[in-house]
Amino acid sequence: MRTKIKSLRCRECLREYPAQARHVCEFCFGPLEVVYDYQEIKKHFNRRTIERGPDSLWRYWHLLPVENPENIITRQEGFTPLIRAENLGKYLGLKNLYLKNDTVNPTFSFKDRVVTVAVSRAKELNFETVACASTGNLAASVSAYGSLAGFKAFVFIPADLEQGKILNAAVYGARIVAIKGNYDQVNRLCAEIADNFGWAFVNVNIRPYYAEGSKTLGFETAEQLGWRAPDCLVVPAASGSLLTKIYKGLKEFQDLGIIPSVKTRVFAAQAQGCAPIATAILTDNEIIRPVKPATIAKSLAIGNPADGFYAWRTVKYSGGSAAAVSDEEIIEGIKLLARTEGIFAETAGGVTVAALKKLVLEKKISPRDTTVIYITGNGLKTQEAIADLVKNITVIEPTLESFRRIL
Ligand SMILES: *Cc1c(COP(=O)(O)O)cnc(C)c1O
Ligand SMILES: [Zn+2]
Numbered sequence: 001m002r003t004k005i006k007s008l009r010c011r012e013c014l015r016e017y018p019a020q021a022r023h024v025c026e027f028c029f030g031p032l033e034v035v036y037d038y039q040e041i042k043k044h045f046n047r048r049t050i051e052r053g054p055d056s057l058w059r060y061w062h063l064l065p066v067e068n069p070e071n072i073i074t075r076q077e078g079f080t081p082l083i084r085a086e087n088l089g090k091y092l093g094l095k096n097l098y099l100k101n102d103t104v105n106p107t108f109s110f111k112d113r114v115v116t117v118a119v120s121r122a123k124e125l126n127f128e129t130v131a132c133a134s135t136g137n138l139a140a141s142v143s144a145y146g147s148l149a150g151f152k153a154f155v156f157i158p159a160d161l162e163q164g165k166i167l168n169a170a171v172y173g174a175r176i177v178a179i180k181g182n183y184d185q186v187n188r189l190c191a192e193i194a195d196n197f198g199w200a201f202v203n204v205n206i207r208p209y210y211a212e213g214s215k216t217l218g219f220e221t222a223e224q225l226g227w228r229a230p231d232c233l234v235v236p237a238a239s240g241s242l243l244t245k246i247y248k249g250l251k252e253f254q255d256l257g258i259i260p261s262v263k264t265r266v267f268a269a270q271a272q273g274c275a276p277i278a279t280a281i282l283t284d285n286e287i288i289r290p291v292k293p294a295t296i297a298k299s300l301a302i303g304n305p306a307d308g309f310y311a312w313r314t315v316k317y318s319g320g321s322a323a324a325v326s327d328e329e330i331i332e333g334i335k336l337l338a339r340t341e342g343i344f345a346e347t348a349g350g351v352t353v354a355a356l357k358k359l360v361l362e363k364k365i366s367p368r369d370t371t372v373i374y375i376t377g378n379g380l381k382t383q384e385a386i387a388d389l390v391k392n393i394t395v396i397e398p399t400l401e402s403f404r405r406i407l
Helices: 038-042 047-051 057-063 086-092 111-124 137-148 163-170 183-197 207-212 215-224 241-255 276-282 308-318 327-341 347-361 383-392 400-406
Strands: 005-010 032-036 082-084 097-101 129-133 152-158 175-179 232-236 265-271 321-325 371-375
Touching (some): 032 207, 057 111, 057 215, 086 097, 086 327, 097 215, 111 137, 129 137, 137 152, 152 163, 163 383, 175 183, 207 241, 215 241, 232 241, 232 347, 241 265, 241 308, 265 276, 265 308, 276 321, 321 327, 321 347, 347 371
Parallel strands (some): 097 371, 129 152, 152 175, 232 265, 232 371, 265 321
Antiparallel strands (some): 005 032, 082 097
């Protein structure tokens, strides 16, 4: 069988490396990215072969960095619903609004996309232990897929995470290590552990493969819209990898002739309490200034984002922009989405909905644009954010009389 992965290549100086577990260039410390043999892929990959594939993101196996399908560890992640959001659209004055509901993945967030790819590749590279530095959702996914693959699994999290996130990670059986510090400190420690222990850290030394999983949100969006790219995307950003890769997915489809030319504008959504990428975009400054996160949107709380510059560049190149929203707006966003579309999202979803609202008010997105927003995590994981709702329920005696009294 011919291989489709050619190498890893530095995004800065373009030096190439064998496709092993490494993520930075030895010469310039730039991040590495997977290079594919598109000539080979082209022979087998078109709309028809995609449509014949499984109802999961593995229908795009040809453009994902796993050579042997026998190494795939899957729970039917991805190929999630693209919903025409008529109620929310009406509320905001948008005629063509869609939302991609990634709350329904196996561990309830979009992270299953990146983890199914990373863990499968880790198996292909003969690792026995998988690990991650997580803002919450990644922990659950690595725990689940690591156990599923028969790996030892370790997840490293900031000690102040939401209970729902910790529980959701613990139940699948990984060893959970909570660190007294923020995500950026957790991440730094994990880079040292990765160097010393020879483990597959999905978002450290396996990161080039991991990141490719996010492209599938771009592929699915195009396929589910009837093989075309939308006019606008609103994407929540933490490290900035998801945003960068959704756009790469659309471009790959364009370059392979699967969809017409991509003219999509990309918008980054962040919380005001942690908005290094949105700030760089809005101030037109390519330097990403690290911040100390202080927001209820913990899954997006990366103060020093690894792919911040690439996210900035993608947004600028595409003609898009950004919005940063307050914690109050995030909570309103969660409630608005639930009440209009029946989808209960975590705080990151609240960020995305609130950012969309702001972008519409600022006329950066207009009523006729085909707009897709990404709802990336489930609300049951961040119940603290809307805990006030349960204080307002009415308790009565089990009699018709008491019921009449409250009406
Ligand atoms: C991880 C995560 C993101 C975005 O992550 P990137 O680091 O920017 O790729 C978005 N939403 C949720 C819910 C997440 O857990
Ligand atoms: Zn380099």
